[in-house]
Amino acid sequence: MTEITLCNDEHIEYLSKELGLVVSKEHTFGTDALLLADFASPKRCDICCDFGTGCGIIPMLWCRDGCGKEISAVEIQEKACDQLTRSVRANKLQDKLFVYNADLKETPLILPCGKFDVITMNPPYKAENAGIKSRKENEKIARHETLCNLRDIAKAASKLLKFGGRLCICIRPERLFETMEAMKEYKIEPKALRLVAASPEKAPWLCLIEGKLGGRTGMTVKNNLFVYKDKDVLSDEMMRILGKYREDM
Structure with a gap:
């Protein structure tokens, strides 16, 4: 990674010994x-896109792990795009990872x-009219459907995906049915579901769902993913997922 100029609220989050990501208080990841x-987990030869990429953690992890042949990262917030653009340059990923400062609803006009x-x-995990909105614009955009909703995501994805291409979303359990409805409306068939819970004793707090454009009816429900196997002890799978990132923490 080459030298990079940081703003006052920014720092480098190392995803491995060789790969660093610019994060800030406004644009970080969870x-x-x-x-x-x-x-x-894209294949090495896959053409990929991350909607609402923020600081770019998802495409940068794929680059670290050798996933994807070409990756497009779409983000409407200019500051987040600037962070990721600098990360791309510092890590010399200009030939693989392409950043677009754009509304995801407009991606069919920008991308092939x-x-x-x-x-x-x-x-965003909350509907536009649900809960109390943050006064901070970046938090409002991240948490509430102020700029896009689940139907917008499914509609744009249905135009960009090749037949059999996959749309993968993480969402709160209370919005799972709504997510599947949006997918099916645009011919993206829900094919795989995995629930995430803090521990075996806790209720799931996150759903990971995969849909395929033009896929046949029928969905596989995978085994639950637990973050912890004991109090403050990460599960083996969570350790695998954190992997190289934890080694440099």
Whole structure:
């Protein structure tokens, strides 16, 4: 990684000894993004896109792990795009990871339709009219459907994906049915579901769902993923997912 100029609220989060990501108080990442990146796991030859990429944690993890032949990262917030653009340059990924400062609803006008093997989205978890909205614009966009909703995501993905291409989303359990409805409306058939819980004693707090464009009816429910196997002791699978990231923490 080459030298990079940081703003006052920014720092480098190392995803491995060689790969660093610019994060800030406004644009950082959480466990859900790490889980979604692993759940989607593109093949080396796949053409991929991450909607609402934020600081770019998902595409940067794919680059670290050798996933995807070509990756497009779409983000509407200019500051987040600037962070990721600097990360791409510092890690010399300009030939693989392409950043677009754009509204995901406009991606069919910007990106080639019918080309993508995998699209991911870590969407706002709350509907536009649900709960108390943050006064901070970046938090409002991240948490509430102020700029896009689940139907917008499914509609854009249905145009960009090739037949049989996958849309992978992480969402709160209370919005799972709504997510599947949006997928099916745009011919993306839900094919795989995995629930994430803090421990075997706790109720799931996250759903990882995969849909295939033009897929046949029938969904596989995978075994639950537990973050902890004991109090403050990460599960073996969570250790695997964190992997190289934890080694440099």
